[in-house]
Amino acid sequence: MDRPTGTLDQFEVREPIKQTIPFVFNSPHSGRHYPPQFLADSNLDALAIRRSADHYVDDIFADAPEHGAPLLVAHFPRAYLDVNREPYELDPRMFDGPLPPYVNIGSMRVAGGLGTIPRIVAENMEIYRRRLPVAEAMLRIETIYKPYHACLRRLIAGTHARFGLCVLIDCHSMPGNIRLSGSDVRPDFIIGDRYGTSASAELSRAALHILDGMGFAAVRNKPYAGGFITEHYGRPVRGLHALQIEINRALYVDEMTLEKKPEFPVIAAALSTFMHQMAVFMADFSGSTSASSTALAAE
Numbered sequence: 001m002d003r004p005t006g007t008l009d010q011f012e013v014r015e016p017i018k019q020t021i022p023f024v025f026n027s028p029h030s031g032r033h034y035p036p037q038f039l040a041d042s043n044l045d046a047l048a049i050r051r052s053a054d055h056y057v058d059d060i061f062a063d064a065p066e067h068g069a070p071l072l073v074a075h076f077p078r079a080y081l082d083v084n085r086e087p088y089e090l091d092p093r094m095f096d097g098p099l100p101p102y103v104n105i106g107s108m109r110v111a112g113g114l115g116t117i118p119r120i121v122a123e124n125m126e127i128y129r130r131r132l133p134v135a136e137a138m139l140r141i142e143t144i145y146k147p148y149h150a151c152l153r154r155l156i157a158g159t160h161a162r163f164g165l166c167v168l169i170d171c172h173s174m175p176g177n178i179r180l181s182g183s184d185v186r187p188d189f190i191i192g193d194r195y196g197t198s199a200s201a202e203l204s205r206a207a208l209h210i211l212d213g214m215g216f217a218a219v220r221n222k223p224y225a226g227g228f229i230t231e232h233y234g235r236p237v238r239g240l241h242a243l244q245i246e247i248n249r250a251l252y253v254d255e256m257t258l259e260k261k262p263e264f265p266v267i268a269a270a271l272s273t274f275m276h277q278m279a280v281f282m283a284d285f286s287g288s289t290s291a292s293s294t295a296l297a298a299e
Helices: 036-040 134-163 201-213 228-233 264-298
Strands: 011-014 023-027 071-074 166-174 189-192 218-220 240-248
Touching: 011 134, 023 134, 023 264, 071 134, 134 166, 134 228, 166 228, 166 264, 189 201, 201 218, 201 240, 201 264, 228 240
Parallel strands: 023 071, 023 166, 166 240, 189 218
Antiparallel strands: 011 071, 189 240
């Protein structure tokens, strides 16, 4: 069984010297540490197994601490464990033995092969050459998934306590061939707010306005409205806002080799500007919301 080497090796929080803005940035799918036994158990080669990762998103948002916000970074790969799922979204066809009765085996994500322990990476490429022991899934969930979310909750709660509100930015990338339904438009960015339920409309509009102002094509919620993290942590009436940002990875990654393009520093600099401008917006926005959010949280 492929035992993780320890929680501290699986993810890290990159802290600012002092948190000065009510933001938490999270990069859950950019991990690049592939356990040797996981690779040995896989049908896929070292390049193919990386196809569903959010390549270098942690590097793109690396300036978050300089702007005064923590950045939570996963080191484990999405193909190994997906923390943007419920804790127990598992496909029984993947495992040797019965799953516990509390497992969600019927979600659309499980049906699509993208549960907490994924069955496939992009383009329906099967990851495993064998069925996994049920104990292996539970080990990954207990030793990585749960500590990861416990850490994320602490960051959000601490930010909310300090500022009276918190904005979680869940950072992802998307394939370069994504088009808007019924058109040939390929967005550069998609801002997801679970159709207005995970963050205030003003916050979503501000994010779109900032990206549009930098010359990017930015849209809201389609085709990505946000996953488990955005839905689970976004409670706008309590001053807890969660936005998912999807970056078109063709802007900065060669999608054949998965190496950074020469344009990578330009995109990273643009996202640094985005973080700064979002913080400026929140300085004005929080004045009209933090008092009421704190009162609601205290009820």
